[in-house]
Amino acid sequence: MTDHHKIPSSIDATQSLLDGQNYVADRALSTVLFLSLKMGRPLFLEGEAGVGKTEVAKVIATALDRPLIRLQCYEGLDVASALYEWNYAAQMIEIRMREASGDVSRDAMRSEIFSERFLIRRPILQALEGEPGRAPVLLIDELDRTDEAFEAFLLEILSDNQVTIPELGTIRAAEPPIVIITTNRTREIHDALKRRCFYHWVDYPAAERELEIVRRKAPGANAALAAELVAFVQKLRGMDLFKAPGVAETIDWANALTELDAVALDPAHVSDTLGVLLKYQDDIARIEQGEGRTILTEVKRSLAAGGAAAP
Template sequence: MSTTTRAAHADITTPEDLAALLDQRDYLADDGVATACFLALRMGRPLFLEGDAGVGKTELAKALAGALGGPFIRLQCYEGIDAAQALYDWDYPRQLLHLRAAQVAGAADTAQLESGLYDRRFLLARPLLRALEAGDGARGVLLIDEIDRADDEFEAFLLEFLSDFTISIPELGTVRATTPPVVVLTSNRTREVHDALKRRCLYHWMAHPEFDREAAIIRRRLPEATSRLVEEVTAAVQQLRDPVDPGADLLKPPGIAESIDWTAALMALGARELSPENAARTLGALVKHREDHESVSRRLSALLNGHEATR
């Protein structure tokens, strides 16, 4: 482990220490997020983050890796993913070239040729194997992203992997992590993840940020934006997410990622404040479903026209 990484670990004695390190990575963590991450580090438990898309789950894992000074390794889950795609594979084209080169060179020992095919240099390490081999004792972060998109069999495999952080490669032996990675699992809740996997983890629900924190995040990411634009964008997005609003029937309420994108799009048009006209022109940065487009356009028009009438 490098001196920098050791120092980073030594400095993390409270959730507030971790929040400060995340802040240096431009991630503004609230007390709940900082405490959940701190406990995951202290207890050596995977952290299961659940919440709507766009609330900052993936960005948190990236910032945590930066704060710890270790590598960031991401396993993107999808329907049909299996253990081989997450662990390792053999580089068959290179093995074939090796075999042909050996034959041209006159190698005749079949057993030696076959054993040479399964050398470590021909192994393609996938995310889980790379996480075990992070090296130098550096505590990397393994992000298992959108686990809710994988199937039951892959969940069961992950449960076994997380219990001992070992991988058995028949041709080479067992690979065991000398320093287990910090594991962050995320779910957008498109389906329920099994309780067995959740029990292995510490759980944290990531909600959309409150007004002040969302505005601060936008300012941090887009410091050139005017205060008025940031506040008006934040207010509009917060109202669109409001479940009390009888019109809040969006298929995908905008997350903080969309708030940042929308502000950036408005700035690209030279906007210094939010108006019905520039809101309509940049709506594609905020909503990504046709069904939501008309509803959001109508509600923003009423909201912004009402604001203009009171100015």
């Protein structure tokens, strides 16, 4: 196993690993991630959409040079879609071909059509079949979109790191995958599953950290623009909006304003680009109807007086 596949040996090393991938993490996240990797426990990341939960899995996979296997959850997700299923169309063709050739031995046919040749591996089975020393990162994204039956199935898989396929037998992970589960908390996840994991709430970043994120992810934005837009977003999050902008939206906004050659925020830029930052018309209308100008004035006054980008 080469060094870049190895789990970091300390919290500081974990923070450096993230930093090396331009992921600006706080100490608490670095700590729980280090413990999760070191102790082989799934990491359960909860928080609003767009705060960087999914990105943690991507960054870890890249930094450790591990395959990233993503199971994107959705309403109605079933075991077959997550684990494995048989290629029924190919099996039927095989049966017809055998019948046409006169080979109708039922035992032989059954053994052949339920072989690995016809097995379609879905994300969880792929993750369990990872090679030792380079076990993949399994990202189970937006688990809250699924139902309790799927949670129960997932709990069993995470507990045993194995799965039984009736026709083939039990498949055990030579080395358990690194599991990261995310949820946007549209519903509560059952305690039994949470207890199996280490937990971390990924919050919106403080102004200083968000400004550092913008510097890294939108390097084209000049310092004045970056400071103003971060301060503006921080103030928006203090309002009672239907959906406050996440860090992903802050980065998008910084890049969009840079494309428009903006060197500082002005009312026209704010009004013209609100659809990059806010995704609900009621929120956009509220900001356009005067509150945006008020916030912008406060931001410029605060920064001119040497204030932070905080609300």
